[in-house]
Amino acid sequence: MVIPDWMLPVIVFTPFAAAAVALFGGKWLGTRAGWLMVVAALACFSMTLTTMVGSGVVGGHHDVEVKDSGSEARATEVAAPAGGADGARGVEADDAHAPVTFVQEWIPDFDIALRFRADSFGLFFAMVISGIGLLVGFYSTHYIPNDLAKNRVGRYYASLIAFMGAMLGIALSDDLILLFVFWEITSITSFMLIGFWYEQDHARKGAWTALQVTGLGGLAMMAGFIMIGITADTFTISEIVSSPDLLSTIAASPLFGPALLLIFGGAFTKSAQWPFHFWLPNAMVAPTPVSTYLHAATMVKAGVFLVGRMWPIFESSPYWSPLLVTCGLITFSYTAYQAFKETDLKAILARTTLSTLGLVMMIYGLKAYDQDALQILNHAAYKGTLFLVVGIVEHATHTRDLNKLGGLRKQLPVTFWCCVLAALSMAGLPPFFGFVAKESLYASLLDNAFLAEHAALKWPIIGLAVVSNAFIFAVSWKLILGVFCGPRKDAHSPDVSHDAHEHGQHEDGGHGEDDHGHHGESFGLWLPPLVLASVTLIVGLLGATKVVEFLVNGFSSKADAHAHVTLIPSLSHPEPLYLSLATIGLGVLFYFGRRPINAAQRGVDNVLPTMQSLWDVAMHSVTAFATGYSKWWQRGSLRWYITGILMFFVGLTLWTLLGRGGLSIHGAIEQVQFAGVPWYAYGLFALLIWAALTVATSKTRLGAAIAITATGFLVSLVFVIYRSPDIVLTQILIETVSTIFILLILYFMPKFKKERGADFRRFFCVLVSCAVGFTMFAFTLMATSEQFKPKNNLAGDYLNRTLPEGDGANAVNVIIVDFRAIDTTGELIVVVVVGMCIFGLLQARRMKPKEVDA
Template structure:
């Protein structure tokens, strides 16, 4: 099969199969999740078929013209990084969709649920394999939309609505900034092709030397940070936990939140090796890692702890991808890419296990838990494996990632040099300490000790069926396998992804024991301080709670809520300021603004001595001046005469004088049109005026208002005059009348060039004009008919009166 169609099928298959979910539901009923899991399995097989190609160092690509006028193609590209993300998405998708068969009750809207999940999976595969910036943006926003629908799955709960709206506003808004960055990137490179840019050293050099480099990078990173909940954008992810637990495991731990990390990894070759990249990516990553880890200590909701741990773990990835210098642009690439795989396994596993605990206890409040290791031994063992992997305990895969993270942090400090550079490994250890503390909190608080008596919590619980435990057990087995035997996973999945980001990179060698190394010493320090922090866990959490209560405004959430809650009031206030009832007020404001914009350059020219309209010549214009004076006098009369009839006659006279000007300027067609329009409008005005009982104009304006109106009118007239007088200061546009003359007869068979232009070349314009005339004619007809009805009514009334007499 052609590479384009093969990759397109991988991406589009979930979208197509989402259409058949209602049909599958009629056959499988509440087991329809197995149909969705089969779709994910097929996608996994197809993505897995590309692994030998990427292992050999080759790529698959294909494109089809989509919008050629805008240089937009429908293009797909499969390298090691794409395949790694595709494997994660499809494999985790199988487990989540299988798990959902038992997790969701039969009363749920299962068709909607699985359709949304399939659309999301297709969108993530689209992100992974897109080779066009516009195409990538479309799939990017589709993940935001599908995430919005899944977070708000429980439509009737305020928390779900709030979380879904928050996620959409932040991730969707960040996507718009990313789109602006893509447009800037196109303006620099002249292409939307991702692989074309990333594989061309010349284009990369052009981008790095461009004055738009920093703003382009910033806009793209805003989109990545918003999607991966980094920096101030982290606030949406904790509220997204209102989604069903399988959704949280799939979207908000293993896949969607990695889209931002994937984007950073994808554009690493283009932007890395610069100070901007290091400061923004590494700086935001370190701050988010420590901040989110610290906030995780305060959480009492199981999914809340995992939400903040996810933010912190994603910050690990951002930090490592941000490690860069000009001499060594890819210091942390290998470590980050390996952790990308490991994090997906242990975090998805933890979410599934937390879902089991919450499902059995009917609560997610960790304060109401304890002693579950005896009642749920299998769940306990699996949770210990996943939590220890997150904490970096050997011999699990998280330990290998943590070692690489510490090693790359030391390399980055050495590459930068200087005392302050060693803050990087110190902060890395701080992040590890916090991870250790909240990881063991999950184990000890939930499964050890005794459960407090609570009427809402069952007295006796047990391990669920293997439909729920199976996916978590598979992930736990992978955690152990990758920890003990990392080489096959690195060779076939991780190393090709590293090579896609950093061509020519050294092969990654990972082992549980490398001797006594600085990274091992950092790990030992992490465990020691982690135990200390856990010992003070309640004190730290209590201090955070007291601080938040005392200073509620020191919070990104408070800022978000304030902006959203006050958006309506702000809009209403702004509307009242700009639109105070009648349109006269804001029309005057716009006119004053226009006057100011024109007068500024004129005043500047006067003060700097620049010539103003040197070619303006009023000599030899007595006829024109007479017509101009007549126009001014008649217009003044229309605006100031007290009676309607005289004002209408003056206005009509103004129009007739304008037609005289057209005739003088040798435009007889315009003069004739003006005469007809003025005649028709005068008749219309007179018909309307005859219906008024009071024939004298009502002018409630005070003298001060009249003076303001006069000054505004004079100012507008002066500005218009200056603009027209300065029209010859720039070179006029080249006339294109020759085109009509040369092509009119051949294209239209018409010899009257005016008719040809109006009817054929400007057909839509003429249709618009005819429509306006028809509407005006209907209005005139109604006025005349209403006048005849009035006469008939008066006649009937007078007749009846005479008969009575």
């Protein structure tokens, strides 16, 4: 089947169209807007699936049977740095299974285009995005309360659907700049969605922190992308990745290291890796469907996805493994440790999510690229389920605190089973997907070429992985047993809660209330988690066959991945199984020892500063600096502003004239001829100087104003002597109008006062005036001198062109309204805007007393 190339932009832009409908039709649609998301996601999902099957990018290249030799082949391949790139090229060469590509010119001057490319990794990601989007959209229609303002619901869905489109864009973009654009759209929509309950302080703060961290990271990433673009002379990802020449050019460039660090800045902030991990737990104030979709299943995986896209470019860097392994491992183990301590359900899930993201970053650092799709898919399935389960629990009990929950099994039977399936998968027990993924991970770690090279790191890393997984194992049991078993502890038991509960009050975090007063589970709420939970089970069971292995290897960012995936542990190589058993044993210990361990953890936490507090301090100092600087610079004194502007003008002009042009003021003065100056001109100059001195020494404003006017008219007489009627006319009229202005404003000005420092201030003003006068003097002198003319004879040029090209004899006017009309237009706009500003300000002044009276 031939897939048309326009399919890709249609996949990406369908959600944006739906988002626009949700936004503008929100008032009319209300909660029905959720169905828009369902329809859009369904459309995208089926189109993605069609593309995947139709173009045959998955599996077409793979040799499933090669397995035993595969692990050895992989070992050698990873050892050679360019091995992965070779694999990627293999797909390119294979025309029968070439990925669908779409190119539409966008900014040709910079070689930026709407380039989409559906390779297997991108399609896999797009399928996860649209598939979970479908479930989350369906869940949302039953979760978002009906009693909210309609346009607010519309805005919610518009953000959520636009987010889906942006994620699909990230997955399918083949252009670095396009990818960046979609990346930033996800940051913005995430900000809007985290801040959905914007009445609450912590929602606003969570949204801000997320936007600050991911926004800064995104900007860093853009800088990195531009560096790559400059070095490779193209922004097309597939072109860079598939060309060994370009790859070696980039690796040899001095920008290689900085670009890597900057792009990691983007990936680490988006995927909330240590030390930027803190925004994700704060983002959990979002409505639960949002947390599920953005902050567990898709958006936070964008950073991982980016690393998956970029590794062929960067893996030869000396920073690659150290950075990824360090940050990934710290995130992986530290957040697993933290998750065990938390009591808020969403906080627990946020931390375990971080943990998995850290794990994927780490395996990228270990160059075990064939693991990525497996771990991402596994995590999306169970974590999506658990978030949705938490949403139902919160819906029913209005709390997420583990200390206040318990015994919900009877009230929420289907939810309970969803939770069991997903949590057991998270714990990594057979026959669930989690077990399969963990076995594969351990096998891959044991067999890792990088760790074989750095033997000292091997067992510490594997040990930490086991301990972290053990923490997650214990957390899984905490979820199942703590929430659903034992006695009921929550205040909102089903029979009393409805009467006690008032609509519209969301203070205890019970956001997801609906109108029906039904506080159990409903079909719309439990169906999506059930689907996802059954995925964990079915995929796990399928692990007994080769299907899963075939699929996840096909989906991986590495073209010829050979991850060993099976449900049935191999008895000839039982080491992964031993590690799994160790994990389970340690996890059981942690679970039973949870009280003393948690107490010890809290004791440690109170001592250490958190990254959040450091970030707050940093942000606070930024605002403090901005405030201080603004207060110092924007001090509200007109004299200060004018001095600043004039001194800038003086500095820039003098620097340009004297510092660079090779012009000399002496040369200009030597050319001045005093012979032709008529005698009365000297008298005029004397009058001018006298008038200027009068301005500076005048005791009253009126006197100063009159002296200024006198100066202006005397200057126009100078132009009379030199026979320049145009300028004389302008000068006289401008002087007249300025005088009217000054007289009008004079009324509002205070008298000159004898205050402390007034003399000094006046002296300073005279100095500034002299500097400006000297600058203009030097400028005029040099611009009219002979040394300037031969190089830049603008005047002569314009004079020659005026009549033929402008059909006017007045050169000045032709320049203004014809040759430089676009400059004049700019000035005109400024004049109009200034006029309207003055009008507005004076109107506002006049309005004030009336408002006070009313």
